[in-house]
Amino acid sequence: MIRVLVVDDDFMVAKVHSGYVERVTGFSVVGVAHTGADALRAVRDLRPDLVLLDIYLPDMDGIAVLRSLRADPSTVDTDVVIISAARDVDTVRNAMRGGVLHYLIKPFSAAALRDQLQHFAALQAKLARLSERREVSNQEDVDDVFAARPRGASVLPKGLTQQTAELVEQALRARPDGLSATECAQATELSRPSARRYLEYFADTGKADVRLRYGGTGRPERQYHWIGE
Structure with missing residues (x-):
């Protein structure tokens, strides 16, 4: 079971997103946080596998939370997906530099989040298989892990992102x-x-x-x- 922490300042939105997560087989919500400080505390205490992190929080923004997670040896390995209405390029760039797995723009559907959760589960399975071998066999193994899209997804034409x-x-x-x-x-x-x-x-x-x-x-x-x- 993949354990998820949902972080959102809006109580109802956090409840909706938690419901989306619980509908996906193999995933479970282990906690909900509504401030940056609570999020950092919850990650340290609950040790979730994945954090769904909002940007707009009342005490500190999500990028600051992300940087704190990366700076703390006890939370540096926690995976993060941003879920936010923030669309400015600087926020997206800083999220990428902070090592987030994906960035979902609100509002999004249950299906959109489900796709990302399933991608995360597939990525974890690939890493687990590679761990058994102790090393990658070829470049294809590396490309498979670092791909921003699941295997088999369509390659976008030139000029589309x-x-x-x-x-x-x-x-x-x-x-x-x-x-x-x-x-x-x-x-x-x-x-x-x-x-x-x-x-x-x-x-x-x-x-x-x-x-x-x-x-x-x-x-x-x-x-x-x-x-x-």
Whole structure:
């Protein structure tokens, strides 16, 4: 059982995210913290395998919590996934430098978090197998561990990034009734051409369905609906 600590200043959001975790086979929530200080204390006391860490906390931000975890020998090995509404580049960059496994932008669906938890479980299984051998056999073993995506995931075309693709995916998942490129751009704060490129990529790879939405006048608008794998 993979033990998870949920850190969020909002009690209801923490409860929702805890529920998401508990639905995933092999995962269990061992604690919830609502401040940075409580999070650091909980990691030391509970020894979770994974921390779902918010950025906006009342006493210190999540990046400061992350740095404290990395500076403490007793918590340096704790894995962290950021879950936050923070979208500024500096925060994302500092999270990457702090060694987070992933960065999920709120709001996200249960399915989006489930995918990341399952990826984490697969990564732990790979590391466990490699540990039995004491060393990696070849470059492929290393690439498999360091890959930012699970094996078999689609390789993005040139000019598209994984982080933005996940942002557009979250927007699609949040709108089961579908959304247009204009609506996607508004939801993700991307330009309309950029949003459309990602939507068309998902349509081309079979992860999104395209339907035409007819208005009163003019050409019909392309409406994208998430299908998934």
